[in-house]
Amino acid sequence: MASLNRKRIRLGNHDLPFQLVLLAFGIVTFFPLVLVIITSFKSNTQFYHNFWLPELPLHFGNYSSALRIIWRYIVNSVLYSGSTICLIAMIASVAGYVFARFIFPFKTALFLGFITLIMVPGVLTLAPRFVLVRDLGLVNTPGALISVWVSGGLVLSTWLMRSYFESLPQELFDAAYVDGAAEWQVFIYVSVPLARPMIATVAMTTLISTWNDLIWPLVTITDKDKMPLAMGLMQFSSDFETDWGTLFAGYVISSIPLLCVFAVAMRQFISGLTSGSIKA
Amino acid sequence: MFGRGRKIAPYLFISPFFIGYAIFFLYPVIQSLQLSFYRQVGLNKAPRFIGFDNYVRLVTKDDLFIKALTNTTYYALGSILIIVPLALLLALILHSPKLRLREFFRFLYFTPNITAGVVVGIIFGLVFEEQYGLINNLLLAPLGIDNVRWLREARWVMPAVILLGAWKWTGINAIYFMVGLQNIPPELKEAARVDGATRWQVFWHVTLPLLRPILAFVLTIAIIGSYNLFAEPAILVGLEGGPNNAGMTMTMYLYTRGFRELKMGYASAIGYSLAVIILVLSVVQLVLIRAFRED
Numbered sequence: 001m002a003s004l005n006r007k008r009i010r011l012g013n014h015d016l017p018f019q020l021v022l023l024a025f026g027i028v029t030f031f032p033l034v035l036v037i038i039t040s041f042k043s044n045t046q047f048y049h050n051f052w053l054p055e056l057p058l059h060f061g062n063y064s065s066a067l068r069i070i071w072r073y074i075v076n077s078v079l080y081s082g083s084t085i086c087l088i089a090m091i092a093s094v095a096g097y098v099f100a101r102f103i104f105p106f107k108t109a110l111f112l113g114f115i116t117l118i119m120v121p122g123v124l125t126l127a128p129r130f131v132l133v134r135d136l137g138l139v140n141t142p143g144a145l146i147s148v149w150v151s152g153g154l155v156l157s158t159w160l161m162r163s164y165f166e167s168l169p170q171e172l173f174d175a176a177y178v179d180g181a182a183e184w185q186v187f188i189y190v191s192v193p194l195a196r197p198m199i200a201t202v203a204m205t206t207l208i209s210t211w212n213d214l215i216w217p218l219v220t221i222t223d224k225d226k227m228p229l230a231m232g233l234m235q236f237s238s239d240f241e242t243d244w245g246t247l248f249a250g251y252v253i254s255s256i257p258l259l260c261v262f263a264v265a266m267r268q269f270i271s272g273l274t275s276g277s278i279k280a
Numbered sequence: 281m282f283g284r285g286r287k288i289a290p291y292l293f294i295s296p297f298f299i300g301y302a303i304f305f306l307y308p309v310i311q312s313l314q315l316s317f318y319r320q321v322g323l324n325k326a327p328r329f330i331g332f333d334n335y336v337r338l339v340t341k342d343d344l345f346i347k348a349l350t351n352t353t354y355y356a357l358g359s360i361l362i363i364v365p366l367a368l369l370l371a372l373i374l375h376s377p378k379l380r381l382r383e384f385f386r387f388l389y390f391t392p393n394i395t396a397g398v399v400v401g402i403i404f405g406l407v408f409e410e411q412y413g414l415i416n417n418l419l420l421a422p423l424g425i426d427n428v429r430w431l432r433e434a435r436w437v438m439p440a441v442i443l444l445g446a447w448k449w450t451g452i453n454a455i456y457f458m459v460g461l462q463n464i465p466p467e468l469k470e471a472a473r474v475d476g477a478t479r480w481q482v483f484w485h486v487t488l489p490l491l492r493p494i495l496a497f498v499l500t501i502a503i504i505g506s507y508n509l510f511a512e513p514a515i516l517v518g519l520e521g522g523p524n525n526a527g528m529t530m531t532m533y534l535y536t537r538g539f540r541e542l543k544m545g546y547a548s549a550i551g552y553s554l555a556v557i558i559l560v561l562s563v564v565q566l567v568l569i570r571a572f573r574e575d
Binding site: 022032104151215254255262 | 398
């Protein structure tokens with residue numbers, strides 16, 4: 001016991017430098033973001049006068065002028081990413097459930113066929129996808145983004161949902177069958193409520209990948225008022241090129257939605273993602 | 281037991297998945313393969329079959345492609361040799377049981393990952409700025425090191441992009457590693473330490489082997505992510521890749537050929553080369569990791 005205690009204490013002393021390393025990491029990580037916040041309150045004169053320290057007075061006006069432009073892009077992104085998430089959540093939970101719980105010919109072959117294509121980089125299909133979307137008359141419409149985002153995100157999402165449904169104990173389902181539940185009832189009243197954590201994870205991976213996707217909107221969207229945020233920020237950057245305060249205020253505003261979502265649900269996101277994909 | 285409905289039902293239920301996937305994913309993948317054997321300039325011109333000419337030209341005549349490939353590989357190596365070990369170190373520290381504010385640190389390290397590429401690009405434009413930038417001014421000047429022309433001099437462009445990558449990706453990878461560390465029963469480490477193993481021995485012989493599945497996951501994501509790098513360098517140094525194209529990645533090159541010059545066939549060939557590279561590297565990496573388990 002005594003020796004064990006001594007070990008604990010030694011460990012404790014060892015940990016002090018580690019904590020310092022952690023702090024250093026933290027500062028390096030956060031400093032650029034703090035710089036953005038500091039700059040967002042500056043006028044141009046203040047910005048050129050002192051590049052990286054805060055300076056009074058604070059210019060809150062930057063935020064209102066940035067918001068006037070940025071809100072449009074945020075609304076667009078919420079709509080586009082929101083519809084994508086809903087569609088993916090529905091399709092992937094049904095497909096994942098079927099792949100996990102049904103036995104039917106070619107099941108494994110079908111599933112493996114889908115999964116191997118996860119390696120295919122999205123950019124590979126950029127050219128033919130554009131031609132396809134153009135032929136369908138979807139260029140410069142939300143449909144161009146949503147259709148491609150949904151089909152692109154479905155693979156990982158179905159994979160995650162399938163591994164989750166597979167991990168649920170058989171007794172849960174047996175109990176429901178014994179009570180006379182039909183398959184669709186088991187799905188809606190038993191499986192989906194149980195899978196809520198994994199659905200949340202799916203929603204968040206989809207949110208990250210669609211919210212920050214730049215290259216596909218760049219190819220398909222041309223109207224300013226239809227741009228999603230990631231692309232709108234690019235437009236915004238060239239519109240406000242010389243107005244640093246407003247530019248950075250816009251960046252701060254644009255970061256808030258995702259930060260809020262992840263502040264609330266991060267632990268959930270990580271555990272779902274890793275338990276689903278790593279154990280598979 | 282369930283009659284005929286049971287036989288068709290599964291296919292019916294996966295059909296939305298199927299259809300969406302087939303139209304917007306599988307079809308373009310195949311279409312792209314076909315297109316890569318054609319010469320097509322412009323969106324409405326008829327394509328002309330030229331066999332492997334696109335691929336041959338890529339490998340033998342296209343210096344810019346080789347350049348983009350080298351740049352991207354440079355970044356991938358940096359990301360595997362610098363970012364992944366750094367993330368592992370960070371995870372080991374974050375995992376230490378006495379740490380306070382663990383949740384806070386986790387969130388802190390995650391923030392770069394959800395910051396939009398455009399914003400990251402602009403921020404790092406300021407970080408790498410020659411005269412007033414953070415690194416030259418705050419880190420190098422106090423050490424008496426002359427200003428580094430990060431984005432203006434070809435040899436410094438990729439190191440700058442790697443630093444940016446480290447900033448953006450170390451945190452999320454550390455979080456993945458942390459999950460792996462949490463799944464290792466503490467008794468194993470305790471036992472090893474009681475047997476007199478040093479911290480390093482415990483790490484090398486107990487922790488690391490048990491982390492293998494997570495390591496495989498992180499490396500695969502790192503390889504795929506590296507070869508898909510687009511937004512950050514594009515914002516940082518422009519779509520042409522800055523001085524002497526030193527920052528041009530394969531994805532940027534594909535984009536310029538395909539959507540600036542509308543050479544769709546050629547762009548598809550670039551895309552397929554990229555896909556093959558990623559596939560081969562991922563498989564090699566998985567095999568290597570498995571090989572380590574054998575000994």
